[in-house]
Amino acid sequence: MDLTLSQANIAFREEVKAFLEEALTPELKRAGLYMTSVFSDFEASLVWQKILLKKGWLAPDWPVEYGGIDWTLAQKSIFLEESQKAGAPALISMAIQMLGPMLIKYGTQQQQDELLPRILSGEDIWCQGYSEPGAGSDLASLQMKAVSDGDDYILNGSKIWTSFAQHANKIFCLVRTNTEGKPQAGISFLLMDIDLPGITVDPIVSIDGEVEQCQVFFEDVRVPKGNLLGEENQGWEVAKYLLEFERGGYSYYVALNKRLKMIKQLAAEEVTVDDVAFGDDPIFANRLAELEVDKLALEFVEHRIKASLLAGGNPGALSSMTKVVGTELSQQLDELALELRGSYLSPLQNHVLSPAYQGETLGSETGISVMNGYLNNRAATIYGGTAQVQRNIIAKLVLGL
Amino acid sequence: MDLTLSQANIAFREEVKAFLEEALTPELKRAGLYMTSVFSDFEASLVWQKILLKKGWLAPDWPVEYGGIDWTLAQKSIFLEESQKAGAPALISMAIQMLGPMLIKYGTQQQQDELLPRILSGEDIWCQGYSEPGAGSDLASLQMKAVSDGDDYILNGSKIWTSFAQHANKIFCLVRTNTEGKPQAGISFLLMDIDLPGITVDPIVSIDGEVEQCQVFFEDVRVPKGNLLGEENQGWEVAKYLLEFERGGYSYYVALNKRLKMIKQLAAEEVTVDDVAFGDDPIFANRLAELEVDKLALEFVEHRIKASLLAGGNPGALSSMTKVVGTELSQQLDELALELRGSYLSPLQNHVLSPAYQGETLGSETGISVMNGYLNNRAATIYGGTAQVQRNIIAKLVLGL
Amino acid sequence: MNFEYSEDQLVFKDSVTKYLQDQYDFEKRQATVTSDKAFDQTVWAQTAELGWLYMPFSDLYGGFGGSAVDTILFFEEFGKHLVVEPYLETLVLAGGVLGRAEHSLSEEYIPRLMAGELQAAVAHFEAHSRGDLSRISSSAVKQGDSYVLNGKKAVAYNAPEAQILIVSALLPDNRGVGLFLVESNTTGLELQSYPTVDGRVAADITLQDLEVAPINLLAEGDKAMSILEATYNEALLGLTAEMVGAMDVLLQATVDYTKERKQFGTAISKFQVLQHHMTDMFMAAELARSLMYAAAIKVRDGAADASAFVAAAKAKADKCAKQVAHSAVQLHGGIATTEDLNVGHYLKRITVAANMFGSTQYHLQRYQKLSKA
C-alpha cells in the first residue's frame, strides 16, 4: 500500500502548475470558476482548447499517432486535478473525449483522416444524439428511424438532451436500422452535418435560464451510408465501447474539491446572526466537516479504482458506485452553499456569470454561481442513468440480486 | 380551528394527575421510566392493572356495561399523556386492548361472561398467536393447521413473536381451517388454555438479553370448536375488526415525548469535551431541536387524526403514516441517547433495570436503559408490518400507485 | 381540538380556488413572468374586486379582520398556483406593519391598499440580517424636525413596483428601531432593481441621506419590534402555506406523471423505490401541513409560544418542501429541469421561500431558543 507520487510525477505536477499559471487568463479562470454545470462558457472552452492544442496537451486519451499524448493514468489525473484547482474551463467533451476514441477504434481510414484533425483544431464542433424523448434511462428503446434508400438512409425522429447542439456543425447519432430482435441489435451509429436539410435544432431552456441542451428534429433527412461509424446494426457496440474505454476514468472528487473550496471561501466571508463567520460557526462547520469526510472517502474509492486499473485489475464494482455517490454528495454540498448565499439566492443575474463580466455583483462575488449551480446540478442524478437506475445496476451486476 | 381544551377536560386532566401522583409508587415509576420496549416489567404491569381496576380506569376502550369507562377520545388521550408523563408502567395490552374489544363484538354471551371479568381482574393473562415463522409481514399466509375432528380441532404448527407467552395462561390464535380460495378466507380465530397437552412455549432471547417474545409449538393439540371466536373461517374478519377499532387510536407522540424528556435530562447531566452540558452544546442542541420539531409535526398529525375521528370523519390516509414516522423518529432519538451515554453503553447490567433495584449504577442513572432501549427498539420498524410494508400500503391505498 | 376551516372560511377558500383554477393556469403565469411587467395588474384588480385585499385588515379600517388562519388558507392556494402577485409584500408585510402601527398614516393608506390602488413593500432586512429582525445597521439621525436615513437594504421583494415603502433604521438616542413610511419617489431612495429566479421583482435599496418627516415615523423601539415580529410571523406562515400548497401539487403531478411514464416496459409508478419516494413526499406534506395548522392557530390566539411554533413550522416546511421538490424533479427526470414544465418553477419558489427571512437552520435555532425559554 502506498500513497506517494513518483519523483517523475511530482515534477510533472510542477510543470502542469507552471503552465496553467501562465496560460490561464483572468477571463478563462472566471469561466472555470463560475461553471454551473459540467460545461463552461462555449467560447471560453474553445479558446482553452486552442491553447491546449498548441501546447500539445489536448487529447490525453488519444494515441500519440492520432494527435494524442502518451500520458500515464497518474499524469492524466494530475493534469485534471491541477486544471480544476487553477480554475481552467472545461473542454467541450463530445468530440475529444467521446467521439474521438470511437472514431479511432471503429472509423475507416478516410473518416479518421478527415475528422480527427478537425476535432482537435476546433473546426468541427460535434454534438451527441443518443437520448430520445420518452426514452430516459432506457437508451436501448430508441426509436429514431433510419430507413435504407439505396446508398442512403432516410432519417425521421427526434433526439433530446443534445448538449451544445446550438453551437455544433456536426452530430453523431444512434439510429434504428432494424426493428427485429433485441432492441440493442438494430441500432446503427451515424455521423452527419447538422445543417442537412430536414434537421431542426430547438434549444431547451434549463431551469437556471441557460441553454445547454437542445432537442433536434429529423424530418426525411438523407444521410449517405458511408457516414456509418462501424457496421450497420453495430451502433450499440460502438457506443458501448466508450463506456468500456471510460471505465473508472471519471473522478468526481476533483470537481467536489472545487465545490468545497468555493463553499469554504464563502463560509469565511459570510457571517451568521451570531456575528461569526459561517466557517467558525460550530453547526455549520460540523455539517461541512461531515461532507468533507464523505468526499474524502469517495476520493479514495476513486484512487483505488485508478490504482486497480494501473495494475491491470478490473475495478468494475467500485466504478459502478462513484456516479451515485459523487452526484448525490455534490447536491448535498449545494445545500450548504444555498444557506451561505441566503437572501441573495433570489436575484436573477445570469449575465454576471459571463467570463467577460467585470461589473458589480449582488451579494459576494464568490457566491454568484450558487443558485444557478444548484438548479443545474439537480440534473446530475438524472442524466447518464438516474440514481435509481444506477442502484438497480449495482444490485444486479455487483450484488447479483 | 381550535387547540384549546374544554373546561371539563382541563378538570379531568387535573383529576388524572392527582390520581397518578398518589397511586404510583417509586417502584412502579421506575418500571415506567426504564421501559426498553412497549412492555414494562410484567409484575409491575399487573400491580398497576389492579390499581386501575380498583379506580375503575382500567378499560377505557370497553363499553361501560362490560366494565369499561365512557371516556371521550379526548379523555383517553389525556389519561395516556399524563400516565406517560408521570412514569406509569405500561399495561399488558394483549387482553385489555386487543382481545377484549373482539370478544365484545364477536363473543358469545357465555364467552363474554366467562372471560371478560377474568381479563379485568388479571386472573387470565392472554397472549396473541398470530405471526408464524417465515410469514413475517405477510400475515395472511399463515399455515398453522386446525383440522376438524368431530367437535374439536386438532392443531399442528407454530406461532412466533408471541409476547409474554411465558407469563400467559391463555392464548388466542389465528389458525387455518380451510386451504381453498383466498388465503384470508380460510382462517379461524381460536381461544384456548396455554397448558393444553401438545403446547410448548419456548422463550426467545432478544438482543438486549431479555425475554419478551416466545415461540409456541402446537403438536396434535385438541381444542373444542366451542372455543371459536366468531364463525369458522371468519377469523380474518375478527382480527381485522381490531384494526378498524384501533384506527387512529395509537399516538406515538406520547411515547416520543417521554423519550425526549429522558434525553434532555441526560443532556443536562452529561458534559462534552468542551466542558459544557450536551444540552448547551450548539451541535447537539441543534440535532435535538431538529428531532423535536419532527416530533411536534407528528404530534399534530395525530391531533388531526383524533379531531377527525371525533368529528366522525375518516382520517385513514393520515393514520396510515403515523407508524412509519413515529417508529423511525424514535430510532433517530435513540441515536442521540447513545451518544450521550458514550462509553457506558458497554456494561451489560440488565438487573439494574428491574423496578425493585436500588443499588448503584454504572454511569448516570438517567441513562441506564439507553443501550437496551436502543437494541430493543430496532424491532419497532419491523413488527406490525415493516417500515417497507407500511410504505407499500400507503403507496397503494393512499396514492393509488 | 379542531383543524377544520369554518363555514365562512370554506366559502372563501372555494372562491379563491375557483378563481385561480379559472384564471391562473401555468401558461398564463409564465406569460406574466416572461413579460416586461412585474405581475398581472388584471389579476390584482380582479382580486381586489373579489375582496381579497380586505382580508388581512381589521374592521377598524373597514377590512374583514382575517386572522393567521385566513392567511394560511390564502397562501396555500397561492402556493399551488405559484402566484407571483405581491400579496405577501403589499398586504402581509407592508399592510401588516401599517395595520399594527395604528398610525394616522395607516388610516390614509390602508383603504388605498384594500382598493388595490397601491403597491407597497417593506425594506427592513439587510445583507447581513439573515432573518434576525434586530440585525440592521441603517441609521437615522435627527436634522431639525426631520430624520435623515442612511444605509443599505437587501432583496426587498416588490420594491420596484411599490409606491410606498416601509423602511427601517436605528433611531438616535438608543430609541431602537424606527419604521418609516416613505413614498418611492423620494430623493435619497436609490433602487437597484432586478427580476428574481422565482418570477418576481425585487431591489437592493440604498438610503442616501433620505430625509423623512417625523409624521412618517410609524413606530419605534419596542413597539416597532413587536410590529415587526408579528408581521414577519405572519409572513413566515404565508411562506409556509405556499410551500404546503406547492407540495400538494408536486405530489399529485408526480403521481400522475409516473403512472403515465413508461420505462423498461412498465409505468414507472410500479417501481417500488419510486412508490416509496412518493409515499415519503405524502408524509412530508402532511407533517408540514399539520404543524402549519398548529402555528397558525397559536398566532391567531396570541399564544405565548406562537413565535416558537412559527419557527418550528417554517423550519419543518422548508425541509419537507425541499425534499418533495427534489423528489418531484428526480422522478420526472430531465423534463423537470427545463423551463417548460411547472415542476422546476415550484422548486425555485420553494428554494427561495426556504431561505427567505432567514434560513431553515436559523428558524430551527430560533425554535430552540424560544422553546427553551
Added chain:
Amino acid sequence: MNFEYSEDQLVFKDSVTKYLQDQYDFEKRQATVTSDKAFDQTVWAQTAELGWLYMPFSDLYGGFGGSAVDTILFFEEFGKHLVVEPYLETLVLAGGVLGRAEHSLSEEYIPRLMAGELQAAVAHFEAHSRGDLSRISSSAVKQGDSYVLNGKKAVAYNAPEAQILIVSALLPDNRGVGLFLVESNTTGLELQSYPTVDGRVAADITLQDLEVAPINLLAEGDKAMSILEATYNEALLGLTAEMVGAMDVLLQATVDYTKERKQFGTAISKFQVLQHHMTDMFMAAELARSLMYAAAIKVRDGAADASAFVAAAKAKADKCAKQVAHSAVQLHGGIATTEDLNVGHYLKRITVAANMFGSTQYHLQRYQKLSKA
C-alpha cells in the same frame, strides 16, 4: 498509488482467515461468550503459536514490526468473526504503550506478551473523557520516591483479565500525564468488573492511594501524550477495520438471506427497495474501507495528517457501519432481533465500537480541527 497488501501480508492474511474460518464460527464464539470465561484461552494460545502476537512489536523486542497496515489486515478479519479475544486491549493498547515507551519494563514485559503468557489493559479514559486523551482527572502525588495515585477509570476493557495494567494520572509540578505500569494485584487498585454487551469483559477501576514505584513510570508529559496519541490512533484503526470486516459479513448475510426468504410469494431480494438498501450497504462498506486504507497508510508513513485521517476514517466507518447494521437487521426482520442470529451481535459490536474512545461526532470535530490546522 497502490492499495494492495504485499505478498507477505497476503500470506499472513490468508493464514488469519483460514484459522478463523476453521476455528472461530459463530456457535463457538457464542459458546465462549455465554461461558463463565472472558474469552477462549485456547484461541489465545493457538494464535500465539501462529505468531500473531509478535506482529505489532518492533524487532527491537523480537517482534515482526508490523505497521498500521498490518493492524487493519488483522482487525478486518477479527471484525468478520466477532472475535472477543483481547487483541486490541492486550496488544494494540497495552502492548502499544509498552512498545512506544521503550522503557526497561518494555523489555521485561513485551516478550511475555508475545509469548501469550500475559494479559494486559490500559486504564486511561475516565467517565468524562469522551475520547479526548487529555481529559483525565486521576492524579499522582509524590510520597518519598513513590507515586500515589487516586482517581477513577471508566470501562477499561479486558482489565478484569489483565495481569498488568497501564494506568494514567496527572503528575505533580505540571509534569503532565504519567503512564504507570501496575500489576493487577497491587493494593489500591479496585476493580468493579462486568460483562459487556459485545461479549467481552471490562471494569470500572478505582485508584485508591495506589502506590507505584518510580521505576514503573513508563513515560510522562509530551512523550506520554504522543505515546497515547499514536497508540489510540492504532486502536481506532483497529476498531475501524473491525467495522469494515463486520460490514462485509452483514452485507453478504443480507444478500443471501433475502434471496432465500420469501414474502408475498417472491424472494424478498426481488423487491427494489430492498435491493437499493443493499446497494447502499455495499457503497457504505467500500467508502469506509477506502478511507481506512488511506488512514492506515498515513499512520504507517508517519504523515503529518495521519491523526486527521484516522479521525475521518473512524467517523466515516462509524456512520457506515451503523447504517449497514441497521439495514441488515431491518432486512432480516424479527429473527435479527434475537440472540440466536449473528446479525444482532454485529449490531452490538458496531454500536460499541462506534462509541468507543469517543463518539462519531467527537472524531468528526477532531478531524475538523486537525484538518483546519
